[in-house]
Amino acid sequence: MDLITLTGYLAGTLTTVSFIPQVLRTWKLRETKDFSLIMLLLFAAGMLLWTAYGIWINSFPIIAANVITFGLVLFLVGMKIRYQ
Amino acid sequence: MDLITLTGYLAGTLTTVSFIPQVLRTWKLRETKDFSLIMLLLFAAGMLLWTAYGIWINSFPIIAANVITFGLVLFLVGMKIRYQ
Numbered sequence: 001m002d003l004i005t006l007t008g009y010l011a012g013t014l015t016t017v018s019f020i021p022q023v024l025r026t027w028k029l030r031e032t033k034d035f036s037l038i039m040l041l042l043f044a045a046g047m048l049l050w051t052a053y054g055i056w057i058n059s060f061p062i063i064a065a066n067v068i069t070f071g072l073v074l075f076l077v078g079m080k081i082r083y084q
Numbered sequence: 085m086d087l088i089t090l091t092g093y094l095a096g097t098l099t100t101v102s103f104i105p106q107v108l109r110t111w112k113l114r115e116t117k118d119f120s121l122i123m124l125l126l127f128a129a130g131m132l133l134w135t136a137y138g139i140w141i142n143s144f145p146i147i148a149a150n151v152i153t154f155g156l157v158l159f160l161v162g163m164k165i166r167y168q
Contacts, residue, residue, distance in 0.1 A: 004140040011137050014130030022123035034118035039106035046098030053092040057143070 005061065012065025019072035032080040040080055044073045089145065096149025103156035116164040124164055128157045 001009075026032060047070045054062030085093075110116060131154040138146030 004137065007133055007140065008137045011130050011133030014126050014133060016130075018123045018126035018130060020123075021120040021126075025120040025123075026118065029118060031118050034110065034113060034115050036105040036109040039102045039104075039109075042098050042102030042105075046095050046100075046102060049091055049095030049098060053088065053095050053145070056088040056091065057141075059141070061137070 008059065008061030012061045016065050016069045016072070019069055019076075023072055023075055026076060026079050030079075030083050032076070032083050035076065035080050037077070037080050037084070040073060040077045044070060044077060047073065092143065092145030093148075096145045100149050100153045100156070103153055103160075107156055107159055110160060110163050114163075114167050116160070116167050119160065119164050121161070121164050121168070124157060124161045128154060128161060131157065 047066045051063055051066040051070070054060070054066060131150045134150040135147055135154070138144070138150060
């Protein structure tokens, strides 16, 4: 694997993994008041488009990172709707 | 501009713009308890790497989106440290 792809994977791992402590915190606190629902929805929509972009430019790091993060953000959207 | 680049710009606009209602909400509420600091820091670090990746693969949408979002997330990090 070349350094460029490795950087992409590392970047994707960081931005994706970052949502795990957030999901755990939200699950524990059951509080989402500080989150903006519009932010979560726009961010999720953006990630769907990033996935399409990743498919088009044939970048697996972009596809993988966005698909997984999309799932984690969708969980936060659910928690926000339920516990706001 | 081709459809691929347009999708990249639209994706970048959505994921970047999404942080604006969040920054406004955090600025208004002055509350960041629900945010995970580790999440914000890992996410910011990931965006620096995405920027490097964008420079390498010569993708302006990736560079622009990550530089701007990095600034907005840095603001949230500052608010989290000050108001947690």
